[in-house]
Amino acid sequence: MTEKSAPSPGLRLFDLLEVLVREGRALTLAEAVATSGWPKPTVHRMLAQLEAGELLLREPDGRRYALAPRLLRLSEAALAGSTQQGVRHAVLRQLVADVGESCNFTALSGSEVLYLDRIESAFPLQLNLRPGTRVPIHCSASGKLLLAHLPAAQRNALLDGLPLERHTATTLTTREALDAEFKRIRKDDYSVDAEEFVEGLVCVAVPVRGPDGQGARCAVALQAPVARMSLAQAIEKLPRLQEAAQALARTWG
Structure with missing residues (x-):
């Protein structure tokens, strides 16, 4: 042709x-x-x-x-397959080696967060969330980050249909609290999970920009048990997370 x-x-x-x-x-x-x-x-x-x-x-x-679900499954399988090898997987593996804790690469899938790739730490205490795992959007660091960068109308339409289920004592379960969190995320350019999804587990996520350098096409996050790393210590790893996010963004071509 x-x-x-x-x-x-x-x-x-x-x-x-x-x-x-x-x-x-x-x-x-x-x-x-x-x-x-x-x-x-x-x-x-x-x-x-x-x-x-x-x-x-x-x-x-x-x-x-x-x-439709068939198309979403196809797109998720294509993304997941591309992250199991090559540059993106290598970037994530090096990030884990540098920060010493588990890290994941995620995207928004419907009303959930999809793990496209994940590297576990070498420690025996692990959560073992495999690629393909889905987690709630309102109480995960990646989910809140991706929500914060959606257009307001799209974000509101998504949240309107979600039950804001409480998973721990610190889960944000009101729209007012989440809206304030989204405002902070857009200002600071990172998101946290302060034991909001799993008690005893903290997470920090940063955006992986799209080809235009805007928004948050995906997220890369560090996840650790508080027994090994406090949330404040996890936030100290932001510069390294942001370096990895920039490297992942360059793979969009």
């Missing part, structure tokens, strides 16, 4: 999926047409094909198209 050749119908479907993923929210037919710039009959036909293939689904109102 030459550079000027029209993309195949299959590739056009992927182009439309990219439009929906880039928008970061469910779209109506009219919104998909406006965003893609393609004719309405074409977009309608493509949305129907993607829905039939279980890559998109209709929201309860029947008007908006959202990413």
Whole structure:
């Protein structure tokens, strides 16, 4: 196919999926047409094909198209597979060697945080959270970080549908407390888990920027039992975490 050749119908479907993923929210037919710039009959036909293939689904109102579980599983498997080898895995392994505690590389997946990769410390006391593990978004350092950097409308829509379950005595379970935390995270450019998910476990997370250097495409975090490292000591590792985040960001190409 030459550079000027029209993309195949299959590739056009992927182009439309990219439009929906880039928008970061469910779209109506009219919104998909406006965003893609393609004719309405074409977009309608493509949305129907993607829905039939279980890559998109209709929201309860029947008007908006959202990413379906099949597509999310595919994207997660691709991300997880790419982090098990190569530069990103090596960056994470070196980070663990330098800070002496377990570190993970995570992304937002629906209403949860997905572990794309994780290296455990050499200590016998470990939590053993494997790649593919999902953790709550409102009480994990990575989750709060990724939430803080979402557009306000998208963040509010996500939190509106979540039960803010209490996991420990320090879990933030009100929107007011979380909003204040998000403001601090955006100001300080890091997030903490002060034993909010698992009692006796602390975590510090920093953003891995997108190709444009903005927002938080993913997160890299240090996690340790307080018996070995206090939260204050974990925060002291921020410069090294930020170096690793910059190295991971460069792998986006």
